[in-house]
Amino acid sequence: MRMARWMTVTAVLLFAAGLSRDVIDKWIDATVLPPLLSETSVEVRDRNGDLLRVYTVADGRWRLAVSPAQVDPGFVSMLIAYEDKRFADHSGVDPRAALRAVAQALRAGEVVSGGSTLTMQVARLLEDSGTGQLSGKLRQIRVALALERALTKDQILALYLTHAPYGGNIEGIRAATLTWFGKEPHRLTPAESALLVALPQSPVARRPDRHPEAARAARDRVLDRVARAGALDRDEARAAQGDLVPRARRAFPALAPHMADRALAEAPTLSTHHLTLDATLQHKLERLARDATRGLPPETSVAVVLADHQTGEILASVGSAGYNARGTRQGFVDMTSALRSPGSTLKPFIYAMAFDRGLAHPQTLIDDRPVAFGSYAPRNFDGAFRGELTITDALRQSLNIPVVLLLDEIGPAHLMNLMRRAGVSPVLPGDQAGLAIGLGGLGVTLTDMTQLYAALARGGVAVPLRWRADEAAPMTGRRIFDRAAAWQVSDILAGLAPPAGAPRGALAYKTGTSYGHRDAWALGFDGRHVAGVWIGRPDGTPVPGAFGGDLAAPILFEAFQRLRDEVTPLAPPPPETLMVSTARLPQPLRRFHGRNAAFEPASDAPKLIFPPDGARLALGSGNLPVKLRDGTPPFIWLANGVPVLTGSHRREVALPGLTAGFSQVSVIDARGRAARVSIRID
Known part of the structure; x- marks a missing residue:
């Protein structure tokens, strides 16, 4: 036929x-010709023109x-x-x-x-x-x-x-x-x-x-x-004719799936998208993220962002531990752009603002002691207090109370403004920024946090991170604090002990863990690159035992080891940097004193710790139990201005003479220093 x-x-x-x-x-x-233009696969390419991902046409x-x-x-x-x-x-x-x-x-x-x-x-x-x-x-x-x-x-x-x-x-x-x-x-x-x-x-x-x-x-x-x-x-x-014939299909490139999907969604008419990513590095970090989830709960995911902080180009962006991961890992969720609590990773910027404003120096002494700001009483992660220590030690130990004292002096709104000037878009759970934002009480993305640390790495100059190769690089960045303050914070962070087996001093880095162990973070930089790591569950459920230092920090150091180039040394100190001991600091910088220091009691003055001010109590025996900390005995106790107990050396006593209604309880120590609280008795 x-x-x-x-x-x-x-x-x-x-x-x-x-x-x-x-x-x-x-x-x-x-002759009526058939259509000569047919749909072809959308291609996403890296900085060198290599394929990152290819999409099938409409018919698969x-x-x-x-x-x-x-x-x-x-x-x-x-x-x-x-x-x-x-x-x-x-x-x-x-x-x-x-x-x-x-x-x-x-x-x-x-x-x-x-x-x-x-x-x-x-x-x-x-x-x-x-x-x-x-x-x-x-x-x-x-x-x-x-x-x-x-x-x-x-x-x-x-x-x-x-x-x-x-x-x-x-x-x-x-x-x-x-x-x-x-x-x-x-x-x-x-x-x-x-x-x-x-x-x-x-x-x-x-x-x-x-x-x-x-x-x-x-x-x-x-x-x-x-x-x-x-x-x-x-x-x-x-x-x-002696060559072998291939016996299996090879998979098409499918790197950076979250970023590729984002590129396609933002410009659906483009047939080829050129990104700043490096395919080789992207492949290495995607494998690193997958390997990092071994031994973790099956719902746990990992996200990594690595960028060149000199140019602002993102070189790798891993949105999850596996785009097509089965089960409850939710690999399709891009955790580089999800709002999460940053935990302690904002602390370096509060210290940088304090250095920049002349409020403190790395060798300034600050009190790590119980404090309360109205109803807000921050505590350290372990519940302990270290007393007087240097700012350097306070940051390296990631203590909460010293940084809140500084933020109270600076003002939470100024921290929010600094983040926005750096190109970061934080989201507050309420309309008003409170002191809790310094400890992670806001929402921010991993990419934004990496951009913020890039500003620290650049000596206080912020540039937006970019991922499209055709997007013009900014001519100049925006200074958010001076270079001496940036170097001082970087030097403190470079002195942190690295994970086991990692080189000391190679990176300036900070870890963080959000409330309830929902997010574990590590962010750091060398002289050329900046990276951020997040670990947690996409649905926000806590991961018991997840700490940034234990889980995220090793991945951060591993990510830097995946770079083709060797780690670039950190920058030297600017000439104007003041590098002296505490004793040689100017008198106002030797110890941190807030703006209300003249009106605050001495650190060893008596403090009523029970009942708390404003408490409402029911008296069973007719006597009110009270507890005192600090102060010099003997003590005089007063109820509504009338002495009810004198010459007492005990710090826990039961006071008589209080009746139903509003009352004021006072105590005076041997040096004439007093503390008082107002309570209501039912």
């Missing part, structure tokens, strides 16, 4: 040759845009030599090839070779038409002739290279080389080229992963024929 069809087609061609040129031209010009096929210039010339030469050696000269149909096919068929009694040109094959691919009917073959001839008049040879070849089938849902040379060889088509071996020439002829029967022997036999026939035609050296063809 096929031979009969070709004989009929040949007869039609011979008949057409006898028609007037004018009739043929009108027939060709009246992999079809990547390509031009002949992107393809190995050896493949193009082999394709033309095998399929259509007069491609450069004919006008869409090659009568000589058709006559030869018929002659070979008559001699052999079966079809030996086809007579379709590459242009006719393009016509068939564009219309997805078969060759089973004579009408289909005639339509291909007509479209091929029309295509030759509308397009250049390179454009026709590009259509073939884009649409040729290579097995399964693989279309086009680029999708084929990525699937079967794991590489782009600009450099191919003769064996690879021959397989790619043979596959489109029978993409189902010759599919290498399912029919490797058929694929190999077809490839070898191509090598034999092109060698006989002189398009390939015979020895080279024989050597190529």
Whole structure:
């Protein structure tokens, strides 16, 4: 049947040759061409042009845009030599090839070779038409002739290279080389080229992963024929026949899936997105994030951001420990852009503001003691108090009370303003910023926190982090505090003990753990790069025992070790930096005193710790139990201004003489210092 069809087609061609040129031209010009522009896969590329991720087209096929210039010339030469050696000269149909096919068929009694040109094959691919009917073959001839008049040879070849089938849902040379060889088509071996020439002829029967022997036999026939035609050296063809045929499909690149999805969502009309990411580094950090979840609860995820703080370019962004992770890990959630509590990771910026404003110096002494700001009474993570210590030690130990004392002096609104000036968008749970924001009482993203630490690394100059390669870099950054303050904080953080096995002093870093162990953080930088790590559950459920220092810090140091370059040393101190001991500081900087210090009692003055001020109590025995801390005995106790107990050396007593209603309880120590509370007795 096929031979009969070709004989009929040949007869039609011979008949057409006898028609007037004018009739043929009108027939060709009246051809309605199929759409020449087909949807191709959206590509996301890294800073070097390497593929990060590819998306299938609407019908689930992999079809990547390509031009002949992107393809190995050896493949193009082999394709033309095998399929259509007069491609450069004919006008869409090659009568000589058709006559030869018929002659070979008559001699052999079966079809030996086809007579379709590459242009006719393009016509068939564009219309997805078969060759089973004579009408289909005639339509291909007509479209091929029309295509030759509308397009250049390179454009026709590009259509073939884009649409040729290579097995399964693989279309086009680029999708084929990525699937079967794991590489782009600009450099191919003769064996690879021959397989790619043979596959489109029978993409189902010759599919290498399912029919490797058929694929190999077809490839070898191509090598034999092109060698006989002189398009390939015979020895080279024989050597190529010894190469193995791929027996498995390779997965398409799927790096940075969250960032790729974001790029596609923000610019859905672009066919290619160029990002600042580095594919090699991205791959390493995605693997690091996956490995880090081993041994953790199955719901736990990990996110990592690493950037060049000199340029603001994000080099890697890992949104989760596995984009397609099964179970409750919720890998599809991009935790680099999720609002979370930053825990203690904002503390360095409060200290930097204090240094910048002349309120404190790294060697300034500050009290770590019980304090209360109205109803807010911050406590250290372990409930203990260290007494007087330097600012340096307070930050390295991540104590809460000293930093809240400083923030109370500076004002929470100024911390919020600093973050916004750095390009960060914090979210408050209420409308008013309180002192709790210094300990993580707000929402911020991992990317924003990394950007904030980049400002610290740049000597107090903030630049926005960017991830699109076509986004212009800012000419200058915005200074949020002076460079001496930035260096002083960096120097303190560089003195933190690193995780076991990590080099000391290589990074300036800070860890943090949010309330209830919901978020574990580590952020740090060297002289060139800045990175942030978050660990937790995307749904905000606590992870018992999760501490930033235990979980996130090792990942941070591992991330820096994945950089191609060695860790860059931290910057030296600016010339204006004051580097002296506590004793040599100016008198106002030796000890921190808040603006209300003149009105505050001495640190060893008596303090009533029970009952608390404003308490409402019910007296059972008629006596009121009270508790006292500090002060010098003996003590005088008063109820509503009347002494009820004198000469007492005890700090826990029961006071008589109080009745129902509002009362004031006072105590005076031996040095005349007093403390009082107002209570209500029912």
